[in-house]
Amino acid sequence: MTNFKLTVQSKSPQQLGAFLMKNGFSKQAINNAKNHQGLILVNHRRRYTSYKLHLGDEIIFVPGCEQANPWLKSSDKPLTIVKEEQNYLVVNKPAGVLSIPSRYEDNDALVNRVLGYFNYQRQSDLKPHVITRLDRDTSGLVLIGKNPIAHARFAKLSKVDFVKKYHAIVHGNFNHGELTGIIKAPIGQKNGTVVRQIDPTGQTAATEYHVLEQVKGASLVELRLFTGRTHQIRVHMQSLGHPLFGDPLYGVKDVFSRQALNCYYLAFPDPFDLDQQVEIKIPEPLDMQQLWQNLQG
Numbered sequence: 001m002t003n004f005k006l007t008v009q010s011k012s013p014q015q016l017g018a019f020l021m022k023n024g025f026s027k028q029a030i031n032n033a034k035n036h037q038g039l040i041l042v043n044h045r046r047r048y049t050s051y052k053l054h055l056g057d058e059i060i061f062v063p064g065c066e067q068a069n070p071w072l073k074s075s076d077k078p079l080t081i082v083k084e085e086q087n088y089l090v091v092n093k094p095a096g097v098l099s100i101p102s103r104y105e106d107n108d109a110l111v112n113r114v115l116g117y118f119n120y121q122r123q124s125d126l127k128p129h130v131i132t133r134l135d136r137d138t139s140g141l142v143l144i145g146k147n148p149i150a151h152a153r154f155a156k157l158s159k160v161d162f163v164k165k166y167h168a169i170v171h172g173n174f175n176h177g178e179l180t181g182i183i184k185a186p187i188g189q190k191n192g193t194v195v196r197q198i199d200p201t202g203q204t205a206a207t208e209y210h211v212l213e214q215v216k217g218a219s220l221v222e223l224r225l226f227t228g229r230t231h232q233i234r235v236h237m238q239s240l241g242h243p244l245f246g247d248p249l250y251g252v253k254d255v256f257s258r259q260a261l262n263c264y265y266l267a268f269p270d271p272f273d274l275d276q277q278v279e280i281k282i283p284e285p286l287d288m289q290q291l292w293q294n295l296q297g
Contacts, residue, residue: 002063002086002087002147002149003060003061003062004025004060004061004062004063004149005058005059005060005061006019006023006058006059006061007056007057007058007059008053008054008055008056008057008058008059009055010055011055013052013053013054014052014053015049015050015051015052015053016040016042016047016048016049016050016051016052016053016059017030017049017050019053019059020040020049020059020061024149024152024153024156024271025061025149025152026148026149026151026152028148029063029147029148029149029152030049031064032063032064032065032148033061033062033063033064034049034064035064036064036065037064037065038061038062038063038064038065039060039061039062040059040060040061040062041059041060041061041062042057042058042059043057043058044058044060063147063148063149065125069127071106072101072111072112072115073101073106073107073112073115074112074115074116074119075107075108075109075112075113075115075116076113076116076120077108077112077113077116078113079091079110079113079114079116079117080092080094081117082141082280082282083278083280085270085272086146086272087145087146087147087149087150087272088131088143088144088145088146088150088154089114089143089144089146090141090142090143090144090266090280091110091114091141091142091144092139092140092141092142092282093110093134093138093139093140093141093142094139094285095136095137095138095139095258095285095287096136096137096258097109097110097113097136098110098136099111099130099133099134099135099136099142100130100133110130110142110144111128111130111144114128114144115127115128118146126146126147127146127147127148128144128145128146129144129145129146129147129148129150129151130142130143130144130145131143131144131145131150131151131154131155132164132228132263132266134263135231135259135261137246137258137259137261138166138259138261138262138263139261139262139263139285139288140166140261140262140263140264140282141164141263141264141265141266141280141282142263143266150271150272153271153272154268154271156271157268157269157271159225159226159227161268161269162266162267162268163224163265163266163267163268164224164225164263164265164266165222165223165224165263165264165265165266166222166223166224166225166233166261166262166263166264166265167212167220167221167222167223167261167262167264167284167288168220168221168223168233168237168244168259168260168261168262169218169219169220169221169244169245169256169260169288169291169292169295170218170219170221170237170242170243170244170245170260171217171218171242171243171244171245171251171252171254172217172218172219172241172242173214173216173217173218173219174211174214174219174242178211178240179210179211180209180210180211181208181209182206182207182208182209183205183206183207183208183209183236183239183240184204184205184206185198185205185235185236185239186198186199186200186201186202186203186204186205187199187202187203187205187229187230187231187232187235187236188201188202188203189202195231195249196229196230196231196232196234196235197235198235198239203227203229204227205227205229205232205235205236206225206226206227207223207224207225207226207227207232207233207236208223208224208226209221209222209223209224209236209237210222210223215295215296215297216297217295218245218292218295219242220292221237221242223237231250233261234247234249234250234259234261235250237250238250238251244259244260244261245259245260245291246258246259246260247259247260255291255294256287256291257287258287260288260291262284262285262288264281264282264283264284265279265280265281265282266278266279266280267279267280
């Protein structure tokens, strides 16, 4: 089990509970430490969360046992781990796999596979917490916390610090003056369905794009998300008149069997060591490589 050590660096007195929450420990994590075999120590003595801290105090936080989700099933299907640290891991999700289980498919989402990996490693105290998720038919990098503290700390990172980039293959070509830009268009549900659309009353959404290469009738585009709305890239590219290949929900039926979208890049300051900048990049999956080669003629 991971222990966390912190030192108070502020001269202003503050309560232990408020200090912990400011440093990325959720209320649930604090309650687990207090009530489920964890410890919260100040200068090696147990203290209540109302205890007043002072400059130089040393806090040791020992997480409690996280309660297992009785509905989450373990899967022994393959899992491609790109990076693993003490508190989180990054995996390469294949297209066709859900990020989290659904009501109708609950035995082989990415989370099920990660739980199976933890069990195989005899790390049953670890529980997967999806921090970034992808649509079923989008491939690429997914960040998963090993405990609720990791989830809470990553959630505190700003969208400026946390960089998430995709490659997409889209229909049509861009004019010379449209090769780069930022799409700022709110997104909302369409008639209460799973379909999303540009909606002035919807949630704020921003996507940056750069056209990397063009061939007749198709373009390879790099995209960065500044918000995380459902189907955001797919809706925003449709709004420009360039729907993704393999995405008949927002475009036309074509030769590709799933949306040509891959999360190939993640960069962020490690929330457990803010002096360390993490950068992860993966190549395109074979099906997208083959599609682009075919489009090149």
